[in-house]
Amino acid sequence: xxxxxxxxxxxxxxxxxxxxxxxxxxxxxxxxxxxxxxxxxxxxxxxxxxxxxxxxxxxxxxxxxxxxxxxxxxxxxxxxxxxxxxxxxxxxxxxxxxxxxxxxxxxxxxxxxxxxxxxxxxxxxxxxxxxxxxxxxxxxxxxxxxxxxxxxxxxxxxxxxxxxxxxxxxxxxxxxxxxxxxxxxxxxxxxxxxxxxxxxxxxxxxxxxxxxxxxxxxxxxxxxxxxxxxxxxxxxxxxxxxxxxxxxxxxxxxxxxxxxxxxxxxxxxxxxxxxxxxxxxxxxxxxxxxxxxxxxxxxxxxxxxxxxxxxxxxxxxxxxxxxxxxxxxxxx
Amino acid sequence: xxxxxxxxxxxxxxxxxxxxxxxxxxxxxxxxxxxxxxxxxxxxxxxxxxxxxx
Numbered sequence: 001x002x003x004x005x006x007x008x009x010x011x012x013x014x015x016x017x018x019x020x021x022x023x024x025x026x027x028x029x030x031x032x033x034x035x036x037x038x039x040x041x042x043x044x045x046x047x048x049x050x051x052x053x054x055x056x057x058x059x060x061x062x063x064x065x066x067x068x069x070x071x072x073x074x075x076x077x078x079x080x081x082x083x084x085x086x087x088x089x090x091x092x093x094x095x096x097x098x099x100x101x102x103x104x105x106x107x108x109x110x111x112x113x114x115x116x117x118x119x120x121x122x123x124x125x126x127x128x129x130x131x132x133x134x135x136x137x138x139x140x141x142x143x144x145x146x147x148x149x150x151x152x153x154x155x156x157x158x159x160x161x162x163x164x165x166x167x168x169x170x171x172x173x174x175x176x177x178x179x180x181x182x183x184x185x186x187x188x189x190x191x192x193x194x195x196x197x198x199x200x201x202x203x204x205x206x207x208x209x210x211x212x213x214x215x216x217x218x219x220x221x222x223x224x225x226x227x228x229x230x231x232x233x234x235x236x237x238x239x240x241x242x243x244x245x246x247x248x249x250x251x252x253x254x255x256x257x258x259x260x261x262x263x264x265x266x267x268x269x270x271x272x273x274x275x276x277x278x279x280x281x282x283x284x285x286x287x288x289x290x291x292x293x294x295x296x297x298x299x300x301x302x303x304x305x306x307x308x309x310x311x312x313x314x315x316x317x318x319x320x321x322x323x324x325x326x327x328x329x330x331x332x
Numbered sequence: 333x334x335x336x337x338x339x340x341x342x343x344x345x346x347x348x349x350x351x352x353x354x355x356x357x358x359x360x361x362x363x364x365x366x367x368x369x370x371x372x373x374x375x376x377x378x379x380x381x382x383x384x385x386x
Contacts, residue, residue, distance in 0.1 A: 194368045235351065271371065331366010 009067035012074030015156030019282020031055035075158035079104035095124040113301040124281035131306025144260035152228040153252020155278030160245030167237035169206030174223040193253035194274040194327040202226035216306035252277035270329035
């Protein structure tokens with residue numbers, strides 16, 4: 001049996017979980033403990049990586065909870081799982097993008113702090129990568145006051161269900177000191193994503209980005225989040241999903257537009273990434289877990305990527321060396 | 333009975349019109365013109381060359 005306390009655990013071996021494991025195997029020699037309700041899926045993923053001489057083992061929940069860091073890459077809710085893992089003494093990296101789940105995870109701050117552990121909330125693509133990009137763009141400004149996020153595409157089936165639900169829900173946006181709730185599917189905006197994705201109509205949706213970006217950078221005055229959707233998505237958003245989601249969405253993209261002041265002038269900076277959403281989420285989640293494991297994230301309690309107390313530049317650097325291509329929009 | 337039927341018809345037509353208006357309409361472009369350039373850190377020599385041309 002591998003040395004459990006020095007291992008990284010991964011709960012959820014679907015599309016995103018498998019990308020997390022792939023990145024961990026590629027960038028470290030740490031033992032990896034897998035757990036999934038679907039034992040066959042977990043064993044198949046472990047078997048794929050056995051040939052790479054990596055110590056990937058399928059274990060039960062009690063054993064995965066003994067790892068130093070556990071990545072939650074399963075479907076939401078993550079809060080009850082995180083609570084159990086923290087009580088067992090593990091730090092947790094959650095890839096949840098569900099608003100209520102994220103709020104419940106953030107509420108665990110005192111409990112996590114009491115255990116002297118770290119709980120990174122929303123370390124995926126959106127949220128997650130958006131926080132890292134916000135932190136990176138921030139260095140181009142004297143002050144920032146607005147951040148606007150747009151996402152195109154979905155990861156695995158759970159992500160597709162979340163996308164469907166988000167369009168039917170209430171979007172949350174931070175606007176001049178108060179949270180504004182608007183119906184999902186409203187506020188159409190044509191957003192340009194890095195090639196090969198291009199332009200897509202994006203709409204307000206129930207996304208966790210504003211909550212986590214506000215936690216990361218409290219000085220922001222306006223934060224919005226939109227998601228791309230076609231007419232069928234919007235028309236059927238309030239109905240149950242009529243067709244089962246794809247095993248994995250196609251090429252996705254995300255962009256963040258940051259506004260603020262430099263030398264007294266109002267400026268706008270836009271950065272984006274075009275890649276499969278599960279790949280972005282997997283690389284960001286795995287990189288964050290490695291940082292927690294190595295002790296490079298010393299913040300205890302709950303935290304969000306992009307907040308000043310985290311080594312965001314180093315995390316982003318490792319994410320980009322993991323194969324994610326960053327682009328900057330040049331124009332008006 | 334006729335009154336209820338008319339009310340239901342009006343509500344139905346209004347619902348269809350509302351749904352159509354919701355899914356149609358004009359987009360507000362987030363940006364007018366421009367393009368994307370690679371912004372990766374200097375770990376890849378190909379990206380370095382691309383950046384130096386911009």
